Amino acid sequence: MNHEPLRALRDRRSVPASQLGAPGPDARALRQLLEVAVRVPDHGKLAPFRMILLEGEAKLAFGARLSALLESRPNLSDAKREKERRRYEYAPLVIAVVSRIDTGSSVPAIEQQLAAGNVAHNLLLGAQALGFGAQWLTGWAAYDEDVAALLGLGANEGIIGFVHVGTPVMEAPERERPAVDEVVSSWTP
Template structure:
């Protein structure tokens, strides 16, 4: 294979733009279709496609924020109004959020862990797809990915779990790069 210099350089400099710095315009319907198509091009042992998407766009973003606020208020009555108000903005200001759900289930040949990894790869590929189309992307989970009531309200079915909420929009700033791990310090060679 030939070295793909542009792709290599992109991967070496890939950077998350966090949700507070993502704004309109977001992807069009055609761009969203392309994003999801690219996201699905991941290793998938057994061709199970053990994932699915939930789209949060338009006024749904405010509605979901109110539902998260209501759930948080019931779960944590000791929180101040200021602390609870944060929940209303969980899917703002980014114009689009894609929930990536793992549908991993028992299978005679493919371990659930491999299925879960496939869903995680979908989430990361979605971030790459957003960057390729000129958008910024921010992969988060937060408490509502792990809370059964909140996850169900957000669209998870019995036995499913969110692996990511990928916020997508037009970057409003370029964030400074952060320190990255030293791969040499994380590498060993097996010698038998």
Template sequence: MDTESMLQVLDARRSVPSKQLAEPGPDHVTLHRMLASAVRVPDHGKLVPFRFIHIHGDARHALGDQLAARTRALDPDAPDAAVEKDRGRFSSAPDIITVVARLTPGHKVPEQEQLLTAGSVCFALLQAAQAFGFGAQWLTGWMAYDAQVAQSLGLAPGEKIVGFIHIGTPRLEAPERERPDPATLLTEWMPDA
């Protein structure tokens, strides 16, 4: 693939809202191929500071029921609409890959670098999903930071949810949105004379 073609692939990346993702999702072989590409990220120290949790099928609805119950527990006066929104968060996309950061405190590689590696996996997985013709969206939300949700998903101490990557067949073409002009973000550093 020539340079321009590769850049066009990168430039074509779009997030498809999770509510607009439907069956079919990737089959087992395709999903594993996507993950094989996603793990090819910078990883100082070769720590592999990430792992995956696959949520699909009826597990999506079970997790939604748990989120609804947790919403009610956190706020007994939460409007029914908010509870139902949380119940449905994982019901549209056929596959959700939870990317979990496995941080090693006190290692010579700072925890922030480990976390950035896990975040890079999320982005690479979005690219891999799009390469296979799927739509994908990287989401977090309150549930990514909730200790009870983490426990329910089997996270160990020191692990953190970095993202829920929703993957499926897009029901609409994701619109382009305005992107920043890199020239307005770039500065030149010069040493003091």
């Protein structure tokens, strides 16, 4: 059996957003990335997801607006505030992945959210396949009502995460992974 086709999956790793720089995907590569992103398991063919692109000045303005929102949060350390202020300065492209729950569907909401989560995962895999680095981040902004309003999300929508895409400025660090035998078991009756 040829295991080489699994190499890209075996070697996949997130590149910290602060280690991503220009260039990002050009128009053709971005289109390819978005086309593979939506090829996910989707019970009921609901397409319970959408993506919002943050690029250029709009991305920086979004980061500035998030920073302004943090000013009203007194429990945040100065270091955390600074990290959040700069988060959108590095990668040339940030994609907000949004779940859209069809409440009238018989498909459970969790399955719809998982489909949207798979969009984010496909963005990571697609970015790597195109020679870019990427990181999927959530943090406070993914769960904040003011951020949802800033992005124009509807009542049935939620942020799955922000996928930062760019060119790695240094080799991505590897992290310890779970041992397969520690996370896999066989069920027996």
